[in-house]
Amino acid sequence: MDFSQVTTFCPGHISGYFLPMLHDDLACSGSIGAGLVISEGVRVSAMQSPQSSVKIFHTDRYGIPTFISESSPIIEELLTEMHVTATIETYCHLPMGSGYGMSAAALLGTVHALNILYRCNLSPEVCARIAHRIEVKHRSGLGDIAACQGGGFVVRRSPGPGGLIIRRMDDRPIYALTIRPLKTSLVLSSPECIDSVFRAFPVRIPTTLDEIMILSREFAEKSGLISDDIRPILAACDEEGVPASMTMLGCGVFALGSEAKAVLKQFGEVYTLRIAAGGPRVIHGERCS
Numbered sequence: 001m002d003f004s005q006v007t008t009f010c011p012g013h014i015s016g017y018f019l020p021m022l023h024d025d026l027a028c029s030g031s032i033g034a035g036l037v038i039s040e041g042v043r044v045s046a047m048q049s050p051q052s053s054v055k056i057f058h059t060d061r062y063g064i065p066t067f068i069s070e071s072s073p074i075i076e077e078l079l080t081e082m083h084v085t086a087t088i089e090t091y092c093h094l095p096m097g098s099g100y101g102m103s104a105a106a107l108l109g110t111v112h113a114l115n116i117l118y119r120c121n122l123s124p125e126v127c128a129r130i131a132h133r134i135e136v137k138h139r140s141g142l143g144d145i146a147a148c149q150g151g152g153f154v155v156r157r158s159p160g161p162g163g164l165i166i167r168r169m170d171d172r173p174i175y176a177l178t179i180r181p182l183k184t185s186l187v188l189s190s191p192e193c194i195d196s197v198f199r200a201f202p203v204r205i206p207t208t209l210d211e212i213m214i215l216s217r218e219f220a221e222k223s224g225l226i227s228d229d230i231r232p233i234l235a236a237c238d239e240e241g242v243p244a245s246m247t248m249l250g251c252g253v254f255a256l257g258s259e260a261k262a263v264l265k266q267f268g269e270v271y272t273l274r275i276a277a278g279g280p281r282v283i284h285g286e287r288c289s
Helices: 073-081 102-117 124-138 144-148 184-188 191-200 209-223 231-239 260-264
Strands: 003-021 030-048 053-059 065-069 086-092 153-156 165-168 174-180 244-246 251-256 270-273 281-287
Touching (some): 003 102, 003 144, 003 191, 003 209, 030 102, 030 144, 030 270, 073 124, 086 102, 102 124, 102 144, 102 281, 124 144, 144 153, 153 209, 174 260, 184 191, 191 209, 209 244, 209 251, 231 244, 231 251, 231 260, 251 260, 260 270
Parallel strands (some): 053 086
Antiparallel strands (some): 003 281, 030 153, 053 065, 174 270
């Protein structure tokens, strides 16, 4: 079946803690760690076109889009690597560059959309590997692609989308708040930050969401990544007994359980999230006339 337009959705990912594992071969590079694949993500619309273009939109709580940018280096590189041209539009509600894996979700969602649009016949695993190489090259993330190719809260035991990844589900709500963006590449390029991350990385393997929350907070504290503007938010969560930690890497907080919303809303707009049940999926395909 031939399509002139394909729309996909890819969930985002909140990383609780991570450890970079970098090699000369991008396919073998990435990170290990743990995090949550979340119900919010990126909707990607890909349309056949003789020339490529990319437009980025942010949607409000009612789904009304606002134009953000007409360029994305990682998506533009993806189009070149796949030897196709297309008009790409991405839509997300969560802020980009804030620890929600939106760049990875946009990239992986675009791979899947192009795969169907141009009948490339790539497996989901190959789609993830293509997106992962570009993500690692641009340092827009190291483990988000590997995580959001499926659902659940995840423990990544080895790097890359083909690595050992443990996935489990939990129905409890997750609430998140963002103060400001934090450029991932700046942290990943700092030797001092990376050294702190290595020292803080936990050796224990979590088996529950509660354990991930505990280990994430311990990692955030020991790594020294917690910024002054989110310290009061974490303190307020602690006072009310709400499990909470810093979104990695973003200047924000994610917290577990229904009581978290009341605490976080004192500090700004709160996003209500769930653990996603699955990874990228096609939500619409318009046939060629």
